[in-house]
Amino acid sequence: xxxxxxxxxxxxxxxxxxxxxxxxxxxxxxxxxxxxxxxxxxxxxxxxxxxxxxxxxxxxxxxxxxxxxxxxxxxxxxxxxxxxxxxxxxxxxxxxxxxxxxxxxxxxxxxxxxxxxxxxxxxxxxxxxxxxxxxxxxxxxxxxxxxxxxxxxxxxxxxxxxxxxxxxxxxxxxxxxxxxxxxxxxxxxxxxxxxxxxxxxxxxxxxxxxxxxxxxxxxxxxxxxxxxxxxxxxxxxxxxxxxxxxxxxxxxxxxxxxx
Numbered sequence: 001x002x003x004x005x006x007x008x009x010x011x012x013x014x015x016x017x018x019x020x021x022x023x024x025x026x027x028x029x030x031x032x033x034x035x036x037x038x039x040x041x042x043x044x045x046x047x048x049x050x051x052x053x054x055x056x057x058x059x060x061x062x063x064x065x066x067x068x069x070x071x072x073x074x075x076x077x078x079x080x081x082x083x084x085x086x087x088x089x090x091x092x093x094x095x096x097x098x099x100x101x102x103x104x105x106x107x108x109x110x111x112x113x114x115x116x117x118x119x120x121x122x123x124x125x126x127x128x129x130x131x132x133x134x135x136x137x138x139x140x141x142x143x144x145x146x147x148x149x150x151x152x153x154x155x156x157x158x159x160x161x162x163x164x165x166x167x168x169x170x171x172x173x174x175x176x177x178x179x180x181x182x183x184x185x186x187x188x189x190x191x192x193x194x195x196x197x198x199x200x201x202x203x204x205x206x207x208x209x210x211x212x213x214x215x216x217x218x219x220x221x222x223x224x225x226x227x228x229x230x231x232x233x234x235x236x237x238x239x240x241x242x243x244x245x246x247x248x249x250x251x252x253x254x255x256x257x258x259x
Contacts, residue, residue, distance in 0.1 A: 003155065003187050004030040004053070009062035010212075011048055021212035022048045026062070028206060028215060030187060035178075037190045037198035037205045039246070041254055045213025046191045050157050053189065054080055067154060079153030083160045085144040087132040093119070094128040097147040104151060115150040122146060122176060138169035145177065149184070156181065156188040162197070174201055174230040195246050199239055200230035207246065209253050217249060 009026040012019050023045045030036050038046040051057045052064065055072035064071055071078070087096045097115050101107040116128065122142050132140055141161060148156065158177075162170040178201050181188050192198050198205045202221050209216035219242060225233045233239050 001032055002029040003032040003034075003067055004028075004189075005065045006053075007063045009049070009052065009059045009064065011045070011052065011057065011059045011061075023052075023059070024212040024214050026213065026215055028218075030189065032187055033185050035181060035188045035190070035201060035203050037192055037202040038208060039192060039195065039198045039205050039250075040208030040213070040216070041210050041250065041257065042193070043213075044208040044210035046208055047159060048213065049208075050159055050189065050191050053155075054078055054157055077154035079148040079151060079156045081144055081148050081156060081158045081161045083163050085132070085137075085140040087140055087143060087147075089132050092129050092131060093124070093135070093143050096132065097143060097150050100147060100151040106151070111150070115146065118149055119143070119146045122180070136169075137165055138173060141165065141173060142176070145180070149180070154187065156186055158188060158190040160191055160193070163193070170197075171231050177201070178230050195243055195250070196234060196239075197230075199225070199242055199246070200233035205246070207249060207253075210257060216253065219246060 006026060006028050009023055010021070011023040012021050026049060038049060040046055048057065052059050053066065053071055055078070067077060091099070094116065097119060098107055098112060101111050101115065119125070119128065122145065124139060124142055124146065127135060127139070132143070135143065162173050165173065174197060190198070190201060199221060203226055204221065205219040206215050207217045207219065208214065221242065222238050225236060225238060228236070
């Protein structure tokens with residue numbers, strides 16, 4: 001069953017003197033529990049599409065249904081995780097992760113206990129009373145994941161959440177996030193520039209072309225890779241094959257843009 005249905009989305013950015021077409025005729029669907037990545041060159045509209053799904057931008061044309069509803073910024077079943085953790089530095093980690101529940105009026109003893117239990121599950125036991133500046137970048141992103149998961153979203157939108165981290169921490173968090181999403185049966189969409197990240201975490205990859213952004217090609221990640229942890233995927237022969245195929249497609253897109 002499709003959780004997300006996107007039909008012929010187009011979007012323009014307007015200034016007093018210009019109109020820039022960011023997206024054109026973008027259509028796709030995402031099944032419940034599926035992990036999909038948006039991949040493509042800079043400026044191809046990946047983040048614009050994610051913002052439309054989050055209800056932060058209203059598209060110029062086309063339609064979207066998420067769980068049979070139009071997306072809007074007040075929908076509580078969507079969680080958003082960004083490149084920066086955006087934890088409030090004056091609040092403790094506990095206060096930060098409970099903030100969404102408090103805003104939504106869903107903070108009670110049960111939801112608080114579930115959120116703190118999840119914090120322990122992802123390796124942050126004992127940091128509840130610490131401030132964000134006392135934690136490493138990787139620990140802060142874990143806390144941001146806990147804050148996102150605390151409201152029990154049906155859909156997670158991930159906008160390059162690992163790109164600011166060192167490579168070792170990035171790989172560990174890829175494994176953690178993939179494990180958590182599978183365990184909880186969550187649907188996720190990841191925006192990334194990293195081909196390896198897209199292959200190792202996704203069930204399916206939508207390759208965008210730019211000027212304006214549209215879906216150039218869809219790649220199905222082989223089932224034998226989807227069964228593995230992201231770190232282990234990178235050592236498989238089929239990973240190398242699909243990596244090379246996507247790399248060549250991206251190179252062709254970049255060449256066409258510059259010619």
